[in-house]
Amino acid sequence: MSPQQAKFTRFDESDSNDWQIIDDHFQSYRNGVTDRVLEHLLRLKGDNHGYPVDRYTHCLQTATRALRDGADEEMVVCALLHDIGDDLAPDNHADIAAGILEPFVDPLNTWMIRHHELFQGYHYRHFYGLDRHARDDFRDHPAYERTVYFCDQWDQVSFDPDYDTLPLEYFRPMLERVLSRTPFAAEPSG
Template sequence: MTSADRPLSQENIVDFLADIFERRGDEEYLGEPVTMAEHMLQGATIAEQNGLSEEIIVAALLHDIGHFTSEFGTFSMNDTKDRHHEDAGAEVLAPFFPSIVTDCVLYHVAAKRYLCATKPEYFKRLSEASVHSLNLQGGPMDASEVAEFEKNPNLEKIIQVRYLDEAGKRADMDTPDFHHFAPMVQRVVDAHMTSGTR
């Protein structure tokens, strides 16, 4: 099933996401020792192992989904322009997920720029591919960007997911597959859709 088959809804969004992981998850996460699915599953698994909230686990699981839903395609080490996968991912998720999840997806790139500006030691954690994409994404934030970013009410959670993003690049880590997390994803969707906060 793809979004072209029928409109996305509360009932099929999780199947749509599962299908993306199934069809495209084995694609190379360029410049990293893991596939795209392994990267996202590792972040979610680390979050789950650390007892983080279901919203943070789901955000870690889906933070890079925009690499697959963007009209501009996936990241390449040869890129000379940013592909804005964070915007593409948040756009797909926004109708179905709470702002904590969508903000973590939308701003995980900005969080990298923020941390590079405010915690110089963070830059040393970045892989070569992450440094390359950082340069395309505008580099570390300046003081005015930092001040603006710190106004986001979900800042702490966004930073959590950014650290999970960096942690999920291990060649030797075993994780469950998407279907392990699917009931959790559905719970987060259902809670949001029935809360009246859309």
């Protein structure tokens, strides 16, 4: 027997029962978000693009460094997922990560993740003939300092194959707690 489905073929023909069925399915699907996010993070294994470690290890290492530096759980999860969009959108991977995190984290942390690539560029943009100080255009933004710290202390130093990196299993409970929060701007599904 297939799961119950709404009866309409157009939204303007729907009724409250249809939307209750849809919402029940949505809530069930939403409960599996941690597993789907972790599956996607695992896709970064073996993907090193010439870096000393693969993107998966880099994410784990960034989260490990954040944790060991005393970051709160939300920030550690941001560190873990900051590059999750690399395989889908290499030219704007930060937007993918920010989009995943946005419903569940402080808007300043979302901004940090969305802008981390530009801020990270302080350490390499000049090798491409670009302005390494481009991040300074955002000096007055309330998330400026946290983004500089994230990039300088955790992200740009997390390419060390010899670093004692914590395994993914260590971070799973944190990820589950953050991704199970009620979204900040909770709206009905659909």
